[in-house]
Amino acid sequence: DTAVSQTPKYLVTQMGNDKSIKCEQNLGHDTMYWYKQDSKKFLKIMFSYNNKELIINETVPNRFSPKSPDKAHLNLHINSLELGDSAVYFCASSLMGTQYFGPGTRLLVL
Amino acid sequence: GIQVEQSPPDLILQEGANSTLRCNFSDSVNNLQWFHQNPWGQLINLFYIPSGTKQNGRLSATTVATERYSLLYISSSQTTDSGVYFCAVNMDSSYKLIFGSGTRLLVRP
Numbered sequence: 001d002t003a004v005s006q007t008p009k010y011l012v013t014q015m016g017n018d019k020s021i022k023c024e025q026n027l028g029h030d031t032m033y034w035y036k037q038d039s040k041k042f043l044k045i046m047f048s049y050n051n052k053e054l055i056i057n058e059t060v061p062n063r064f065s066p067k068s069p070d071k072a073h074l075n076l077h078i079n080s081l082e083l084g085d086s087a088v089y090f091c092a093s094s095l096m097g098t099q100y101f102g103p104g105t106r107l108l109v110l
Numbered sequence: 111g112i113q114v115e116q117s118p119p120d121l122i123l124q125e126g127a128n129s130t131l132r133c134n135f136s137d138s139v140n141n142l143q144w145f146h147q148n149p150w151g152q153l154i155n156l157f158y159i160p161s162g163t164k165q166n167g168r169l170s171a172t173t174v175a176t177e178r179y180s181l182l183y184i185s186s187s188q189t190t191d192s193g194v195y196f197c198a199v200n201m202d203s204s205y206k207l208i209f210g211s212g213t214r215l216l217v218r219p
Binding site: 031033035040041042043044045048056088090094096097098099100101103104106 | 141143145147151152153154155158160194196198205206207208209211212
């Protein structure tokens with residue numbers, strides 16, 4: 001049983017394109033997150049939603065737009081992709097305290 | 111903002127050895143978690159431990175909140191323990207986790 005799932009697992013695209021990453025959790029959690037892990041393995045939070053409401057919006061370019069259609073889903077849309085967007089993007093969810101992470105989406109912008 | 115420092119940055123062990131990983135944080139925290147990122151990139155939750163001591167098999171963790179540090183103990187290490195160990199903390203009710211830079215562990219057979 002998959003707890004937090006993400007699609008796609010890998011994404012290779014050209015600069016300037018628009019792409020989306022989807023996340024779903026079947027844990028019944030109220031809160032979901034997007035994190036970015038750079039090439040040096042550093043993990044940083046980008047966004048968080050609680051019951052479909054945006055509660056955390058870190059200093060992220062406007063080209064990144066999260067959307068939560070319901071409590072179980074949190075998608076990330078990225079416009080006008082840049083080379084520096086290449087990274088691993090992790091989705092996570094939590095009920096209280098403990099966060100559970102998805103497998104990650106490896107994005108490579110050429 | 112809060113600073114989270116992990117040490118050592120890199121650690122090489124022979125299979126069967128024990129080790130201690132440390133996480134120091136610069137302010138009071140509500141939440142502290144330890145994660146293991148395996149060589150395939152999966153982030154696995156090890157402990158939720160804002161204070162006290164917990165054990166899970168060969169792993170145990172202790173957080174001394176008043177002194178702002180946490181320790182992760184790995185006993186009788188195995189090659190499957192290899193990967194990066196992250197400490198992450200949260201200061202408020204937003205549950206935003208601030209990650210340390212990790213300890214890269216390599217266990218040799």
